[in-house]
Amino acid sequence: MPKHAQHIPWWQDAVIYQVYPRSFADADADGMGDLRGVASKLGYLKDLGVDAVWLSPFYKSPQADAGYDVADYRQVDPLFGTLSDFDDLLTRAHAQGTRIIVDLVPNHTSDEHVWFQAALAAAPGSPERDRYIFRDGQGPNGDQEPNNWQSLFGGPAWTRTVNPDGTPGQWYLHLFDVKQPDLNWDNDEVHAEMRDILRFWLDRGVDGFRVDVAHGMVKAEGLPDWSEKVSMVQGTEQPTVHDTPPYFDQEGVHAIYEEWNAVLAEYDGDRMMVAEAWVEPMERIFRYVRAGEMQQAFNFGFLLAGWNAQNIVENVTETLAAAAVVGAPPTWVLSNHDTVRHCTRFGLSDPTTFPKGIAAQDEQPDEDLGRVRGRAAAMVMLALPGSAYVYQGDELTLPEHTTLPDECRQDPSFFRTGGVERGRDGCRIPLPWAAESPGFGFSRAVDDGDAPASSGSEPWLPQPDSYARYAADQQVGVEGSAFELYRLLLAVRADRELGRGRLEWSRQNRPADGVLSYANGALQVLANLGAQPVEVPADLEVAVASRPDAVTEDGFLVPDAALWLLPRA
Known part of the structure; x- marks a missing residue:
């Protein structure tokens, strides 16, 4: 085809x-x-x-x-x-x-999700609790977290529930906030x-x-x-x-x-x-x-x-x-x-x-x-x-x-x-x-x-x-x-189908010196992430520049600037 x-x-x-x-x-x-x-x-x-x-x-x-x-x-x-x-x-x-x-x-869901509210109202081992990750605590009275996992938002990843009679209950897992109980994907x-x-x-x-x-x-x-x-x-x-x-x-x-x-x-x-x-x-x-x-x-x-x-x-x-x-x-x-x-x-x-x-x-x-x-x-x-x-x-x-x-x-x-x-x-x-x-x-x-x-x-x-x-x-x-x-870049990207293109690093690519250069079809990217000006190839002309003063009068790309270049007509 x-x-x-x-x-x-x-x-x-x-x-x-x-x-x-x-x-x-x-x-x-x-x-x-x-x-x-x-x-x-x-x-x-x-x-x-x-x-x-x-x-x-x-x-x-x-x-x-x-x-x-x-x-x-x-x-x-x-x-x-x-x-x-x-x-x-x-x-x-x-x-x-x-x-x-x-x-x-x-x-995870919210702790206000109907499922979690049902889980809190249900007994340990119930189908309602099995939708989430509930565990008994460690220690003689179960007052220690089931394991040592920490929340990605800080603090323990476990919170203990309270039974209907006011006594301490099981713990539930929340890798994020206490109001974000983790679902049980074994269910x-x-x-x-x-x-x-x-x-x-x-x-x-x-x-x-x-x-x-x-x-x-x-x-x-x-x-x-x-x-x-x-x-x-x-x-x-x-x-x-x-x-x-x-x-x-x-x-x-x-x-x-x-x-x-x-x-x-x-x-x-x-x-x-x-x-x-x-x-x-x-x-x-x-x-x-x-x-x-x-x-x-x-x-x-x-x-x-x-x-x-x-x-x-x-x-x-x-x-x-x-x-x-x-x-x-x-x-x-x-x-x-x-x-x-x-x-x-x-x-x-x-x-x-x-x-x-x-x-x-x-x-x-x-x-x-x-x-x-x-x-x-x-x-x-x-x-x-x-x-x-x-x-x-x-x-x-x-x-x-x-x-x-x-x-x-x-x-x-x-x-x-x-x-x-x-x-x-x-x-x-x-x-x-x-x-x-x-x-x-x-x-x-x-x-x-x-x-x-x-x-x-x-x-x-x-x-x-x-x-x-x-x-x-x-x-x-x-x-x-x-x-x-951005609007110009997206228009050129679409017109030249750059997203469907193929990248080739250019000879000018010298990342150790802060110079990044690659070609995608006829378009060449030249970016200066270094401290020294970089010569712009004479056989290419500027199609897009990241800033008005990107290129000096003698043809060098200044630091902290980038160009999209095309072959001269």
């Missing part, structure tokens, strides 16, 4: 934009983003040029962990609207050719329920699922002790953990994804799943996307590479090799809702560090340096073959809020670690849409008639004053802005 006639699934080379609903756009002016707000900005996303939108959780939830504690997987939380609002968003997105991916949280009813949830959203027309903690769910038999410190995000300041924790990356997870793959196969339209799997080495990540399992897995090694040419080249080389073995597309991402924004990390004295949040008392980044490096990093990422993810605000080179007052923080990891981890609130600040409006235009009622929209309530997290200069209305249509750079 000729190459042009082959069916290539849309997700093979898609650019997917992550929307964190509570911080994207607020349509009802209550200070919290919502689904109608997302729908009101679909034109903005179409204009940007993304192929799909991934929505972080909007399900019914007490919001102990920003919606990753789900009380009802089939209902929209009133904070975000209604199922009708979701259906309208999906219809409008599909009408403009934008696909919708929803978040699925299968490792057939759990499997059936999650398959039914998949079908519920597939029947509504969603195009795929981002699977939260995809490397979790299955625990090693016997729940053996584990004394190493393990985090979802293994920052560079931590020693590498080579042994597998008994609650992550167990073999049994792959049978689950084979089940789910069969469910997706019941529907047309190339439905997909992408795994949030913080595992190593690279070969183990790509086990999640073998034939018959998921379609994509996040490449967090690329995110963790930082502003370092050697790290990036090593990750890209390893990623492409591992992807080729299983025939799956590589993915690339620089930031998400769990990480300090890359434009801020790149402005730190060591731009390869990975802090767990930044507070006013910590090192403050060089904001301008981070911004120009962020623009260059986008050029490195968006010319790579495969699929790319853009976190909301990346297209504005939005920085982290690094001076958020502690009294405003809401991330449970901040509280459970006593503030040792600053938490993820700084990357979740509501987006700035209009520089001169209250709340920078985030919390603003959608006008369905002739009356002017109201200014709305204060955003749920405060925005720094600096966000005024990053606001969308200061960038859309403004030559040289970050938004217009």
